[in-house]
Amino acid sequence: MNTIINSIANVNKSLLIITVGFILCGHSSIAAAVVSPKDIIAKSDAKRGLQESFSMVANIEFIDGKDVQKSTYQIKAKDSVTSLVDQTAPERNRGRRLLMKGYDMWLFTPNIKRPVRVGMEQRLTGDVSNGDIARTNLKDDYEPKMEGEEFVGKEDCYKMLLTANNKNVTYSKIHIWISKKDFAPQKSIYYALSGKPLKTATFEDYKMIDGLTRSTKMVIRDYLKKDRISVIVYSKHKKENFNDSLFNKDQMDF
């Protein structure tokens, strides 16, 4: 079971970052005249690129003071709420797999030899939770409210407050700044159920990939422990069609 704990910790820490990226990195390059909070989030959701099947690689660096840990994941995503993540590095964690379908999540480790259902709350790792952001349906999980307009660097942004509308999400609130020009997310703050801020995220290195402008680098900082930083770089995006069976837990051992 210790292996499971560690796997959950490791994979979830990474998935936090990966999925934050899924949620918030993609955006349209087309300026929008729509200003309704619901519409902004819906447009952002629709143009993340996760509405279609694709694969990609995520390289992550966890920096905790002087300690740096690197890991690599192969991601196969069917849509915004269905994905299979294979860990390929470091060597001691190779072969671990995480399957997410909606709010359900299973973990497979090569030594246990069977997939284990893990709960939303078990996705917590240290001071970070990623339960709700494993999904990319912000429009379904949160009630958006426009709080105003602010500049993030040189980018004129909508500042929005997203409030959870169901018990399956882990964060009670998310503050997000979205570019007025093209709906590109600039930064976000995630809040625990207690209302305490946990993490901030910034989105960088926007590139045109498969017709959509996406962030290919994201930096997440612990809100309290400033020297805890996670950097994720996405690469090797590829449109792929996956059989539905790939996202059944009973194929995870093959």
Next chain:
Amino acid sequence: MQRFSDNFNLQVAALAATFIFSTFSNTAAAAPKGYFTGQFDANFRQWTMEPSRKLGQNYRLLLEQKLELNAESQFVFQGRGYSGTDLVDNIGSWDQVQTRNLVSEIYPQDNYYQYKSGGFLFRAGYQQVVWGEAFGLFYSDFINPKDLRLSPSTPSEFSRRSLPMLNVKMVSSMMSLQLLVAPQPQYHLLPPPTRLFGANTLKALSVSSIDIRKSSAPMLFEKTEYGGKLGFTSSSSDISLYYYNYDDRMPYYETTSDSVFPVILHLNEKHQRMSSAGVATAFEGFGFMFRGEFLQTQNKKFNTIDATGIGQFQTTENVFVASAETPSMNGYIFATQFSDSTLANNPSSSLRTRYQSLVSFRLQKTLSQEHSFEVIYTMAPYDKGGIISGNYYWPRNKDSEVRIGFESHEGDSESQLGRDRDLNNFYISLRNFFRG
């Protein structure tokens, strides 16, 4: 070495098939890709109760060669090596504390061909299949034999042995059907008879020696095993139904005609043909994770022992397991599990009690930098035995990790968990991963 020779013919056949197949595949457009990986473990153990040779150590090596022929097909070859002094089977005399002699073994682990296309999955060869949902007590993990000579705290990845099987799965998004055929049963590797029969029981009967004659492995297809599993997945819950017809991995014993009961016992090891049917589920509710299993095994045989001799009886065993896990609270997760094994009938001279219940508690905590620890306490209310174990997991770098842990048994020397008191120990384990 013995295990290797037992499986040697099948291994040679698998290697030959691989050679032929890979040669053939080389003519195809896509070139096969090969990956070589391995793990090396060094374990150092200090026993706390044995009167002599308290320091134990073992080394394990796992080598794996994976050959991907194309996107659908691959071969996997694994070999394991073990050399150490912590196997509980090296006794000078059956009623004495074991001397922990050096034992070295090599044996095949997973060696199979796999084909995967869409929702059709096929795997043939030596492999591991694990069913069930429970933690810690793997009642439904009954298909593969285990090495029971190892300490109870040994991870199942080391104690489980691969079994030759044909394994077919048909998977859709919500359902799966798995069919298994195993042409050659294989059995648990066992500790000495004092642990199987209970040292006090044997002493009370004035037994002076026991000689166990192991049964030879069945020929291919002589005692073919078969079964399957049907799985369903829905939002927030999983359920699976399974059935398997097989030889009991644990033996029962028959005395031979040249025994002089109760002084000199010559026992033939036998394996009863039986079938197990079960259901396992896992679901979320109120923030908790619940897991449950029910497993019924029919035609299971157990031994009896009394002043008149060693006998057997056949019965049905029902196992029920239920567990609940709390949500993570500041990184802590607490879980509790109840399990009960009940025999439909059980004579007074039976070597086991009719009802065997276990209650387990587990506390785990994830720390920073992937460190974590876990403590598990299991008690058996019916005979007041218990075991507490803990370990601390400490990744050192990308290729290595350290585990530090302990296990301590308590209870009467005849109790299910207390009889292993001489295995109380603490240990440090170093594991290194490499890739060619």
